Amino acid sequence: MNQESTESIEEKENIQEENVSENQQPEISVEEQLQDELAKEKDKFLRLFAEFENYKKRTSKERIDLFKTANQEVLQAMLPVLDDFDRAWSQISKSEDEALVKGIQLIQEKLKSTLVSKGLEEVEVKTGDAFDADFAEAITQIPAPSEDLKGKIVDVIEKGYKLGDKIIRFPKVVIGN
Template identity: 80%
Template sequence: MTTENTEIDKEMDDVTLENNTNEEVVADELSVEEQLTQDLAKEKDKYLRLFAEFENYKRRTSKERIELFKTANQEVLLVMLPVLDDFDRAMVEISKSDDKLLLKGVELIHEKLKGTLVSKGLEQVEIKNGDTFDADFAEAITQIPAPSPKMKGKIVDVIEKGYKLGDKIIRFPKVVIGQ
């Protein structure tokens, strides 16, 4: 019986060892599977973040490119503004003369220049005498005593016209304010 018990014990030990080995293999397989699931989740998160970052980059560069196209003419337009101012002053002086043909010719050239600049996106900042002064849209050159109490803090005179390109003011109007 002892030999039989010993053989039975050996068989039981072998079965127990085999069961333990199978459990370890199953546990190892589960931990490998969990590890792979975690790695997959990390890589997926990394991919999504990279994709979102790339989409933001594309959107930002597209917006910058559109802005660049809108303001590409800014330097040329800024150089042309004094010429436009000179034309405005010339129109005032020529209109005082009796020469109607000269006035008509200069008016045609003036309108053509203005039309060309407007077609390139230039707009005049609308500001006139009597408007309330706003430092965001005009530059105060000086203050003078207001001609009437109603003109205190308001624009008394526009010295130089202002212009904008799209939504951006490229030259602020220069004004005199009533004090």
């Protein structure tokens, strides 16, 4: 009886241990499962939030770029008028009539300041500068008047303009060969 009772006691203890461990495992499993689900949902939320923040930044940047270049069409239409005004100014400035010269100069300055206030800037190229195809358009090549003008700008035919950082009309130049 001693041996049988010891075996039955051990069996009962083993059964109790199994029951206790079985009871604890589902609780831990459920808790771990809930923690995993919570972690997954947090990760999903953070990714969605980050994606939304990126969307807001991207649309804000696009909106700012649109406002910067919204006047581009109108300003491009005004460039020939500005060119004509510059050509007329070169002739009118030779006039003897001081009132005419002063009046035209005031109008020209007002036109230029208005266009500059809308973001228009002149692309700076001068005679003697090295030719750079990224910032100027070569119309033709002529024999260089001197050795130091070979591969450089000999004459500027038409001014170039940019709106913000974007060139809307390249300057047209003649290059020495």
